[in-house]
Amino acid sequence: MAEYNPQNFLILAVDDNSINRIMLEKILTKAGYQIKVLGDSEEFLNLINNIKPDLMLLDLMMPKIDGLELCRLIKAKNHYKEIPIIFLTANDAKENVIEAFRSGAVDYVTKPFNNEELLARIQTHIELKFTRDQLKKALVDLEKLATTDELTQIANRRHFLNLANREFNRAKRQKTFFSMIILDIDYFKRINDNYGHPVGDIAIKLVAQKCQQSIRGEDLCARWGGEEFIVVVYDALIDKAKHVANRIREKIAEISLPVDNDKFQITVSVGIAQYQDTDQNLDQIVSRADKALYRAKNNGRNRIVLEDELLDVSKDT
Numbered sequence: 001m002a003e004y005n006p007q008n009f010l011i012l013a014v015d016d017n018s019i020n021r022i023m024l025e026k027i028l029t030k031a032g033y034q035i036k037v038l039g040d041s042e043e044f045l046n047l048i049n050n051i052k053p054d055l056m057l058l059d060l061m062m063p064k065i066d067g068l069e070l071c072r073l074i075k076a077k078n079h080y081k082e083i084p085i086i087f088l089t090a091n092d093a094k095e096n097v098i099e100a101f102r103s104g105a106v107d108y109v110t111k112p113f114n115n116e117e118l119l120a121r122i123q124t125h126i127e128l129k130f131t132r133d134q135l136k137k138a139l140v141d142l143e144k145l146a147t148t149d150e151l152t153q154i155a156n157r158r159h160f161l162n163l164a165n166r167e168f169n170r171a172k173r174q175k176t177f178f179s180m181i182i183l184d185i186d187y188f189k190r191i192n193d194n195y196g197h198p199v200g201d202i203a204i205k206l207v208a209q210k211c212q213q214s215i216r217g218e219d220l221c222a223r224w225g226g227e228e229f230i231v232v233v234y235d236a237l238i239d240k241a242k243h244v245a246n247r248i249r250e251k252i253a254e255i256s257l258p259v260d261n262d263k264f265q266i267t268v269s270v271g272i273a274q275y276q277d278t279d280q281n282l283d284q285i286v287s288r289a290d291k292a293l294y295r296a297k298n299n300g301r302n303r304i305v306l307e308d309e310l311l312d313v314s315k316d317t
Contacts, residue, residue, distance in 0.1 A: 006032035009126055012053035013037045014044050014070065015088060016062045020111070024057065027115050033122075041065035045073065052079060055126050060089035060096065060108075068103045075104035082132070084125040088113065149223040151201060152208035160222035161282070164232050168282045171275050178234050178275050179241030182289040183211070183248065183268040185227040186301040195259045200227075203257060203266055210251040215244060230286075238274040238306055245270045245304050253302065267302035269293055274307070 011033050013024045021037045028035040036051070038044050041062055056074070058067040065073075067087055074080045087100045087108040100108055106125050109118050147159035155163075167178055185191075185207055192200040204227055211221045211229055224230040231248070233241045248270070255266040271292030273285045288307040296305040 004123060004127065006123075007034070009054040010034040010036065010052075011055050011057065011122065012044070012051065013057040013088075014039075014041060014062070014067075015057070015059040016040055017059070020059070020088070027118065028122075031119055041067075041070040044070065048074070048077060048080070053083060054129065055122060056083060056085045057122075058085055058087055058105075060087050060091065060100065068099055071100070071103040071105055082129065084129055086121060086125065149208075152205050152223050154208050154212055155220060155222035157222060157224055160220060160224070160230060160232075163220055165282050167232060167234065168275065168279075168285075172277075175277070176235060177237055178232055179236045179238050179272060180274075180285050180289045181231040181233065181241055181245045181248070181270060181272050182224065182286070182293045183229050183231075183245070183270040184293055184297070186267045186269055186297075188227040191264070195264075199257070199259055203227075203255075206255050206257065207252055207266060207268065210255065211248050214248040214251050219244070230289075238272055241272050241274065242304060242306065245272055249302070249304060269296035269301045270304040271296055272304065272306050 011028055013021070013028075013035070015021050015024065015037070016039055018039070021039065025035055025037050036053070038047075041064065045065075058070060060067040062070070067089075071085055071087075074083070074085065084106040085104060087105050088111055089096065089100075089108055090111040097108060106128075107121050109121060147155060149156040164180075170176060171178060185203060188200065188203070191203055204223075207227075207229065208221070208223060211231065215221055215231060215233070218234055220232045220234075222230050231244070233244050236244070249268055252266055252268050256263050257266065271289045271294070273288035273292060275285055279285055292305040292307045296303050299305070
């Protein structure tokens, strides 16, 4: 954790004793914390949706709604689940302490409390929460790094294969269907040779954006490798996938990329294959889509070919 700075943290205290409230406010303000002190549980419950402290101090014994019940109510709120709660109690009987921890508290301090002990416990639990939050963020970042293509920010090949194999197994079990689209940027080597690799990277990113914009939220688009992209259209026979592919192809054909005093259009060739109940693995579907893609390349580019049938869907259709 970076150098600990109390000014960055808000502590909320709930205590029905006015002397305790004054002491807490004085101690915590002097230590540099942002502090909000309330006199009863009802007052806090009126604010619960409008305030999110970094740590809470709760008096154990309060009228109407005591600290234990308030703690349970707080922990029932999703945005409060991870906020550490320290109980302030004049009674450290074992049964009370156990019940405090069961209700969701992380610690307790007995009254009359020692100022240095209170501040030390507050700092410890805020630092633990900060470390936990940073670890969660790091895990999310790591997950994104493992599943996302760095250049295009869409799914990478590995993540695609994991999800597509899951869909393949589902289709086998439930007798459903899906289709697979593979597309490749036409004459991509010329783009790199004529305009340079940075422009080639821009072209790849633009194609990825158009692909992502052209599919349903539940479908999956990934960078297959180089200038190739792959799409799974869930619960779709090949005719439906053809419409999706044509929408993608037309969107990409609208790209006009200015370079120096020149402009060039981007087109793609597309192959489509449909899951068959005789397929033994995902590779067989990918292979058929790939062969259809190469037929599209060999028959003039900027067109779609179904796995066993040439279908010209040039700009004029």
